[in-house]
Amino acid sequence: MEYFKDVAVKKTANIYFDGNVTSRTVEFRDGTLKSLGIMLPGEYRFNTASAELMEFYVGEFEVKFAESTHFESMSAPCSFEVDVNSYFDIKAKSVLDYCCSYI
Numbered sequence: 001m002e003y004f005k006d007v008a009v010k011k012t013a014n015i016y017f018d019g020n021v022t023s024r025t026v027e028f029r030d031g032t033l034k035s036l037g038i039m040l041p042g043e044y045r046f047n048t049a050s051a052e053l054m055e056f057y058v059g060e061f062e063v064k065f066a067e068s069t070h071f072e073s074m075s076a077p078c079s080f081e082v083d084v085n086s087y088f089d090i091k092a093k094s095v096l097d098y099c100c101s102y103i
Contacts, residue, residue, distance in 0.1 A: 004028070017044055023100070032102070039096040047087045051103045054088075055079040059096035064089040 010025040014035060021044060023037030039059075056078050062071035066086045074080075076096070081103070082088050 004034075017042065020044075023098075034102070035100045037098050037100070039090070039092050039098060041092045041094060043089070043091045045087055045089050046082075048082050048084060051084045052082045053079060053101040053103050054082065055099045055101070057097045057099070058094075060093040061096060062091040062093070 004026060006029055008027045010027070014023045014025065014037070016022070020040040020042050021037060023035040026034045026036060028034075056074070056076040058076050060073075060075045062073050063080065064071045065080075065082065065088050071089070071091065080088075
């Protein structure tokens with residue numbers, strides 16, 4: 001879906017890793033949440049408190065999931081899911097434009 005309708009957007013940015021990753025929280029009428037963000041090139045670990053669907057619209061990266069021992073190369077457009085109470089490591093090779101859905 002290219003557009004979100006009837007949503008509330010939190011004005012304050014979520015800022016991580018010294019400003020290298022930023023996002024805005026989007027809340028839908030039914031209470032579901034997503035975050036829309038930009039990730040600059042670098043290496044990051046993200047912990048998950050809930051299951052997540054990560055969708056990437058621009059960029060190239062490598063990702064390694066908690067249960068894996070190796071990184072997998074990916075190029076946008078692409079997506080992956082992460083389990084609740086888990087993590088993933090990402091090596092952003094370029095600027096990444098992403099949407100995180102909390103599922």
